[in-house]
Amino acid sequence: MDPVIVVGAGPVGLALSLALAAQGVPSVVLDEGAGKDEPRTARTVVLRADTAALMERLGCATIRDEGARWVGWRSLRRKQELRTLRLGGNDLPAPVHIPQHALMRGLRDAVAAVDLVQTTTHSRLDALEQDAGGVTAHTRGPGATWWRGSYLVGCDGARSTVRKLLGIRFAGRTAVERHAVAALRTELPWPGEAVLHRMPPWRAVGEEVTARALPDGAWRLDWLLPARGELVTPDALVSRVRDTLSGWCDGPPQYDLIDTGVYTLHHRLARRWRVDRAFLAGDAAHLLGAVGTQGLDEGLRDAENLAWKLAQAWHHGASDTLLDSYQAERRTAVAARLRAADQSLPILRGSGGLRACLPGAARGHDTLLTDGHLGLGALGAPPAYRHSPLAPPHAEAHAAVGTPIGAPVADVLVMAPDGTTVRLWDRLGRGRMLVVLVAPGTGVWDRRHWMTAGVMPRLASAVSALPAPAELLVAESYPGASAHTVLLVRPDGHLxxxxxGVRPAELYAAADAVRGGAPGSSPRREDHASGLSGRAFDRTADIN
Incomplete structure (x- = not known):
């Protein structure tokens, strides 16, 4: 069968190709650039716990070696400290802050070590054709040629050629937020933390400034600018740096300025994410990032969601229900994130007035911004696909656990079939569903005994009879679960x-629902559960 064509060699495109390779699917990555990334320390990304874990599973060593895990979060307003949080525990996992060029280098190194991924540089897509058996794409450049693939995924950014060739609208809002950025080395009073300061008492720096720790004593500072304002000159930016550091450090501190920049954030959402065998992911499908939300997080979740579905289709065939579920789940989740950010913006960035003076208003604003920056609540928490077309019908035997249906599972310790103890998240992304039995006490028993005792033989037989590949794991405990609870987990980690107890018939029905039924068993529904309507973003013109 032909490989999957991935258009675009940014973080999302490379992550998708690695996720496909981990599930035995070859891919061709069309990179219109030279395959190198300019070091820009001021251009960084923040990854939540789930997306950082995904990067590590895919072999991106720079997450561990060159990423900074914040030890705390601190928010200030004027001269008052509103909130201090310690990060790193199960309740508040620490985000990873890493320069984007370091992340890209780690992904490129991982791709180079995988035989199933072919990368071709200086290859710009200019045409694509689809038929019942696959996709044909043409690239121009020094080695202009035609490529044949089983599927094609456009991960080619905000001005996506794939999206344009498919005729998909990309409506939304322009210049939602604008920031000036500086990366520098200095000593601040909060080593290893992230700091948000609203309405600082020194007026020259604006209404909001953020400091976020990077490795090796470096920091990224962001100043919120008027959405549509004058250009920020180098002298004005240096003045902001000096005024901000002087205010925080009670005097002019020593610093080494590494890099600067100004960037503008837009909010946009593609009307469709699938057209037959072609898909959109990452910035080609959505743009977001205001009030602390992270667009790359959502792009990496796109890649993880789509990879196992394409792997199922590539190896075993897939129903349209399964392939349509990518748009139904991911577009709905991103639309909800955009809607939450758009609803927060008038509150946080409005002109103030009486509402700003109401008791508790400052702390309410602080909560919204904290959620966005730390990956909590409607602005940042990992999505739960509660109304997915892959959700099984309700069964009387269903048992409630600490994880809601459709949400990411907790990363508990489990015992693998070979007897080793691993993290549950380490078993994700292999193209298999996971069946987890909660069996207290198994950790102190000899595996030779409990593998053939109690409910294990019956459960192992039920797992082997499932309509899609699955792996049986055993956990001593799981949040909110009683003994002998059996959990069914998707390949991307959603419950x-x-x-x-062991329910072979119900387990089979649930697994069959996850794969979308038998391949070819369902009719196409062009915009099934596509989430927020495109009309919600029709206030501005599409990106061309």
């Missing part, structure tokens, strides 16, 4: 359902 399908949980049962009290």
């Amino acid at each position: 399908v359902t949980a049962f009290g």
